[in-house]
Amino acid sequence: MKLIVILIFTLIGSISSQKSALRKMLFNKYDKTKRPVESDDDIIYANVSLTLKKIIELDILKGALASNLILGFEWNDVNLKWTDTQYNIGYINAKLSDVWYPNVQICNSVTGKFSFDENKEVTINRNGDVHLYIDKIFETYCKINVEKYPFDEHVCDISVCFAHQLYVEETVGNFDYDIKLQSESSQWDFDFETSDVENDNIVAVGLILHGKRKVSSATVTKIIPPIMLTFLIISVHLLPPESGEKVSVAITVFLTNIVFLSETEKTLGNNSREASIYLIYLLILTLVSGCSSISAVIVCKLYANQTGANTNSAPEITQESNGKRNRVGVSEISDEQNIKIKAIKPCIKHLLSYKKLDQIILSIIVIFLLLFIIISLSTSS
Numbered sequence: 001m002k003l004i005v006i007l008i009f010t011l012i013g014s015i016s017s018q019k020s021a022l023r024k025m026l027f028n029k030y031d032k033t034k035r036p037v038e039s040d041d042d043i044i045y046a047n048v049s050l051t052l053k054k055i056i057e058l059d060i061l062k063g064a065l066a067s068n069l070i071l072g073f074e075w076n077d078v079n080l081k082w083t084d085t086q087y088n089i090g091y092i093n094a095k096l097s098d099v100w101y102p103n104v105q106i107c108n109s110v111t112g113k114f115s116f117d118e119n120k121e122v123t124i125n126r127n128g129d130v131h132l133y134i135d136k137i138f139e140t141y142c143k144i145n146v147e148k149y150p151f152d153e154h155v156c157d158i159s160v161c162f163a164h165q166l167y168v169e170e171t172v173g174n175f176d177y178d179i180k181l182q183s184e185s186s187q188w189d190f191d192f193e194t195s196d197v198e199n200d201n202i203v204a205v206g207l208i209l210h211g212k213r214k215v216s217s218a219t220v221t222k223i224i225p226p227i228m229l230t231f232l233i234i235s236v237h238l239l240p241p242e243s244g245e246k247v248s249v250a251i252t253v254f255l256t257n258i259v260f261l262s263e264t265e266k267t268l269g270n271n272s273r274e275a276s277i278y279l280i281y282l283l284i285l286t287l288v289s290g291c292s293s294i295s296a297v298i299v300c301k302l303y304a305n306q307t308g309a310n311t312n313s314a315p316e317i318t319q320e321s322n323g324k325r326n327r328v329g330v331s332e333i334s335d336e337q338n339i340k341i342k343a344i345k346p347c348i349k350h351l352l353s354y355k356k357l358d359q360i361i362l363s364i365i366v367i368f369l370l371l372f373i374i375i376s377l378s379t380s381s
Helices: 003-028 217-238 244-267 277-310 354-380
Strands: 044-059 064-076 091-095 104-106 123-124 129-142 153-162 170-179 187-198 200-214 317-321 338-341
Touching: 003 091, 044 129, 044 153, 044 187, 044 200, 064 153, 153 170, 170 187, 170 200, 217 244, 217 277, 217 354, 244 277, 277 354
Parallel strands: 044 170
Antiparallel strands: 044 064, 064 129, 091 123, 104 153, 123 129, 129 153, 153 200, 187 200, 317 338
């Protein structure tokens, strides 16, 4: 047993010494500032792999996607090769700071250009293939579209690109991606596709994510408030002015619309390329509610004027005497008095009664809102 342990430690020591000797041989005259090619005209092809481990957050307010990625690169370095006859070793590890590596970036990163960790280890095999893997949380920009909110869909792009090159010296060989999500999002459904772009001497490959909002109880909570606000605006004109609460209810509904509109605008932000139908409808509701408050004041004023005219009209009672003058010329009052009640002239008919005005305003509001809903649904479908 002791002999086996001794042999194992001897073997490990031998392999370690061989790797040290190999590493010394490879990096003795190695220059990491020079491109690892046999000819200056040769192009370096780097294989790129992208593994999506977790989608942390899709923030429509910031217009960004936060995700945990494993970014992999593989390229061939002609100056880091060895043969089996020299060293019976399959691979060695080295620090990134000791080798040449391609100038690649996440093109649409929110934080800008990221720097490689120079202490990160790379793996080098006998053929000169260098492997580098970066496990990191990245934030990338998204194309936000809240036109159909709360049934909105957004497009996010995770692109890996090479720096601008006047003459192409480095480019992408192969691109692979793997989706290994640890948990599904409770708010979004994601679809994936690859992207391959070469424009203005910039080569980029990556992954396109389509995030569609899930229909859930949270969606219902976003639909109910505009519906209830619509009914509340209509109910203002169903409330008779005799109640004495018509104006106060109208103003309360108007203020509620303002608050809800303001909070919704903060939630959606201003990163969307298309205007939100949801937000436009709330804006129209607020405008209609303001006009409804003014019309409620006018209706109540008409009500006060028209009912006040009827109250102030009272019957006039006059006494007429059938007295006769005597010889002296003194008028004699008759015992009988003719009491006449003058017929009250009916109130002059108003051109527009307060009830009629309330009905007209209610009809205009209903027709206007229905037209907007129909047009919005037809254009968005």
